[in-house]
Amino acid sequence: MSIKKLEDGRFEVDVRPRGRNGKRIRKKFDRKADAHCYERSIIARYQNNDYLNRPADKRRLSEFIETWWMLLGRNLPYAKYRLSTVNGICRDMNDPMMYQIDSRCLIDYRCLRLENGIKASTINHDLFALSGIFKAMGAIDEFYGENHVATLAPLREVKSEMSYLTENEINTLLGSVKGDYYRIAVLCLATGARWGEAYGLKAEHIIHNNVMFPHTKNGKKRVVPVSQEVADIVKTHESGRLFKVSYSRFRKMMKAAKPNLPKGQAAHALRHTFATHFMMKGGNIITLQRILGHADVSQTMTYAHFSPDYLADAVSFNPLSEVSTLRPQLSGQKGVSGGNGVITY
Known part of the structure; x- marks a missing residue:
């Protein structure tokens, strides 16, 4: 597919909308814009005809998922979790045809x-x-129907409360857990790691006080430095998996340390705890983004309000900043006195 300028100044459209073995279509135009419009219309017309001429896809969703798994799915990060998710959808929909x-x-x-x-x-x-x-x-020509999921507006979500541990609660947790449960808690609090990232960590992934997380949510490895003390606590041997722990058991330990922990925020609260305390102590939001491995800084901005400087100008530049006093007025009404007037309320 191309548009080329001819020696006489005109533009020639030269396309094969069905591929290199299909029919060749050529047409000349005085203006390049007209050539582009014609090229797009030809391609769209052939694509629409191809779609209309195809029979209905009568594969069951379960068969479609199985094909996806064999060709693509099993090689993806968190492959089994994705498979479980779409199989659940298939089951709830009673395995419809595509x-x-x-x-x-x-x-x-x-x-x-x-x-x-x-x-x-x-x-x-x-x-x-x-x-x-x-x-x-x-993308690999194994599905040619319309993706109705992509055009469906998502449900409006109610944002759940983001919970974190205070310093006293951190001390309570670390004082109540032992062995690998203690070590994985220390790692999560020191690096902001997700539970799955910490759970799969091997001794080989800790090099010179740098912890490398090779299997992350977005598929990109991440390296977070830790202190010598943390490295000595976490790395107890030279090879193999570092932790043998049960998530359900650790969740109970978390609930004991913080009884009002919101539903669905057990071990993940340690990640929130890291980020929250990082910002409270004056950490940089971009640095936090890199530590947490967020693809977009807007995700990290969730923690911005914990910074001691967050919106601090509200104190300095509000209309009361130059008012000398806040005091009751002689009439008994409360108000703000300053300048040449009185603001009462």
Whole structure:
């Protein structure tokens, strides 16, 4: 596909919309803009005809997922978790045929899960995983239908309270856990690691007081420095997995240290704790982004308000900043006195 300028100043469209073995279409235009419009219309027309001429995709969703798993899915980070997620969707939808997965089907699925008490954020997350499969399979010509998940507006999410441990609660936790549970808690508090990143850590991943997390949420390895004291606590042998721990048991230990911990925030609260205390002590938000491995700084901005300088100008530049006193007025009403007037309220 190309548009080339001819010697006479005109522009020639030269395309094969069905590929190099398909029909060749050529046409000349005086203006380049007209050539571009023609090229786009030709490509769109052939693509639309290809779509309309295809039969309905009568594969079951379970078969589609199995094909995705064999071709692509098993090589992805957190592969088994993704497979479990989309298999759950398939089960809840009663394994429909691919052509049946339209907007109404997806809305019915969401309503069913909401009625069963599933949070909107969980439903959005699961459907995002399904949409990713459609997109990936389309890229290798294994799916040619419309991705209705991508065009469906996500459910509005109620942001859950972000909880963290105070210094006293940190001391309570570290004083109540032993062995590998103590060591993994120290690692998470010192690096802001996710539970899965810490759980899979090997001794070989700690080199010269630098902890490397090779298996992260976004697939990019991350290195976080730690003190010698932390390295000595965490690295108890020279090779192999460092921790043999149970998440459910650790969650109970967390609840004991902080009884009012919000639902769904057990070990992840240690990551929040690291980030919160980092900002409270004057840490830089961009540095925190790199430590946590956030792809977008907007994710990290969740912790910005813990900085001691956050919106500090509100104190210096508010309209009362130059008012001498706040005192009751002679009439008995309270107000603000300053300058040539009185502001009462």
